[in-house]
Amino acid sequence: MSTIVKRTRVKMCGITRLEDALAAIEAGADALGFVFYKPSPRYIEPVKARDIIRQLPPFVARVGLFVDAPRCEVLEITELLSLDLLQFHGDETPAYCQGFHQPYMKALRVRTADEAAEQAALHANASAILLDAYVEGVPGGTGQAFDWQQIPTLKQPLVLAGGLSAANVQQAIRQVRPFAVDVSGGIEASKGIKDTGKMQAFMQQVLGA
Numbered sequence: 078m079s080t081i082v083k084r085t086r087v088k089m090c091g092i093t094r095l096e097d098a099l100a101a102i103e104a105g106a107d108a109l110g111f112v113f114y115k116p117s118p119r120y121i122e123p124v125k126a127r128d129i130i131r132q133l134p135p136f137v138a139r140v141g142l143f144v145d146a147p148r149c150e151v152l153e154i155t156e157l158l159s160l161d162l163l164q165f166h167g168d169e170t171p172a173y174c175q176g177f178h179q180p181y182m183k184a185l186r187v188r189t190a191d192e193a194a195e196q197a198a199l200h201a202n203a204s205a206i207l208l209d210a211y212v213e214g215v216p217g218g219t220g221q222a223f224d225w226q227q228i229p230t231l232k233q234p235l236v237l238a239g240g241l242s243a244a245n246v247q248q249a250i251r252q253v254r255p256f257a258v259d260v261s262g263g264i265e266a267s268k269g270i271k272d273t274g275k276m277q278a279f280m281q282q283v284l285g286a
């Protein structure tokens with residue numbers, strides 16, 4: 078009789094340095110996120126992201142994060158570097174999100190489960206729906222968790238984000254049962270700089286969930 082071991086996938090976001098990317102992979106991350114949103118302290122120049130991505134081993138997904146970027150900017154970046162998935166973290170419409178060659182994940186900022194369910198239904202073609210905290214005036218990366226009672230039932234795989242860290246990710250996984258978790262601030266030494274110990278501790282908690 079065979080045993081199937083199912084584990085929650087992990088995306089580590091806001092990578093700005095090769096050493097952090099390699100440490101995240103060593104810790105066990107399934108996906109790395111690169112933030113192409115200039116106001117973010119985790120913004121990375123596309124050319125720098127390309128140089129990091131070129132040095133990564135296979136079987137690790139490269140995710141590009143955008144916030145209401147002009148279509149031509151996304152096209153420029155996706156032509157410059159090889160991305161497996163686009164993460165749209167603003168108010169992008171389904172038509173906009175589907176207008177690229179790469180699959181996409183739509184981030185929604187949760188206020189209520191009903192509202193999130195309505196928004197998610199519009200993105201039926203999304204590869205996944207990422208749920209993040211709603212913080213007025215800030216699109217994401219706030220380090221804030223939201224009320225996990227407000228998780229809607231989704232047709233798409235659910236990626237849970239928002240204020241996750243080694244301290245709460247196990248509880249989050251047990252309660253929400255997401256397909257994947259996405260973390261940025263909770264594994265940082267400072268904004269944009271990852272902490273290897275925190276990444277390892279995060280993964281250990283995920284594996285123990």
Ligand SMILES: O=C(O)c1ccccc1N[C@@H]1O[C@H](COP(=O)(O)O)[C@@H](O)[C@H]1O
Pocket residue numbers: 090091110112114117118119142144166207209216217218219220221238239240241259260261262263
């Ligand atoms: O990381 C950022 O700076 C960022 C900026 C704009 C939109 C999204 C951003 N990051 C994403 O936000 C969530 C939650 O991050 P955190 O763990 O609470 O810091 C995550 O999906 C990041 O990819």
